[in-house]
Amino acid sequence: MADPAPLLTVRDLSVTFPTPRGPVRAVDSLSFDVPHGRTLGIVGESGSGKSVTSLAVMGLHTGAEVTGSVTLDGRELVGLPDRELNRLRGRRTAMIFQDPLSSLHPYYTVGEQIAEHHRVHFGSRRAAARARAVEALAEVGIPEPKRRAGEYPHQFSGGMRQRVMIAMALVCEPDLLVADEPTTALDVTVQAQILDLLARLQQERRLSVVMITHDLGVVARVAHEVLVMYGGRAAEQAPVDALFASPAHPYTRGLLDSLPRLDDPDDVPLRAIPGSPPSLLDPAPGCAFAPRCARAAAGTAEERDRCATERPVLGGHRGHAAACHFAAFPAVPTYEGIAP
């Protein structure tokens, strides 16, 4: 039976950086849930606030004003003292990044680093921690794990290094894994292998995962639910099938149009969305996407004016929401009160 309460609950999360040119609100009023054993994909172009969101969830922002609520298993994390956050990180939550080398120490073997991580969080003895490190390397598909545990990070390929990071993240058996562009630096074949590995581990361990990516192809492969971000806000939130079958926000449709077509590799109309993301320093009053939006451009003068001056709020059918005045939901009846 599914756990009724989500593991991670984010409500009205905003993150504002003070800068010499004024406050930059990099994340604005974001709300989402990650249930036990589910994967949320957060997708959007570079600069849309994905990494800032993930760091806020992990309590890793210093110098930024963080408001709203982030709860893990019902426990509020916003405002928690660093010491307690540190304890949660590693034991309950773990994070992996695009560039594993920046997180691995060049002078210690990967086995030592994974074992040390285990020792810090579990107080385990040296020999037990080493054995656990070798097991962890085996679990993430590193051949000859015992021998490779004695090697240094530079002796591993990019894909194998990312496997090492996953082993490190999972050795303390966290409930929540936040992965920020974990496969972006890898070539396509290795990327697919790492995504399959993450999907397998997620299922086997009933992990909750937040998968951050600029690539809807990655989302399609691993996510159950999707949050599309634009300019620090939620543009669209939906179960993955609904998002791909009937994208409601013009921005989501633009992202989908710019995906390479896997069914016909010769036909690659890579139509990138024209224009560039909005300035967060001095946000316009209306819809942040309006200047780039095909729907707004095709609208009547009255509609265009509405997009330019009135900020859309998230709304929609049960479980599928978009922040667009002209969101295109499929014309199907909704059955309020009946869970999907």
Ligand SMILES: Nc1ncnc2c1ncn2[C@@H]1O[C@H](COP(=O)(O)OP(=O)(O)O)[C@@H](O)[C@H]1O
């Ligand atoms: N430390 C910081 N100080 C000021 N602004 C920041 C800082 N970190 C991030 N930002 C702003 O937040 C925006 C979103 O950043 P980020 O979350 O890294 O985007 P992405 O979606 O590419 O991960 C950036 O474009 C930048 O304007």
Ligand SMILES: [Mg+2]
């Ligand atoms: Mg980022």
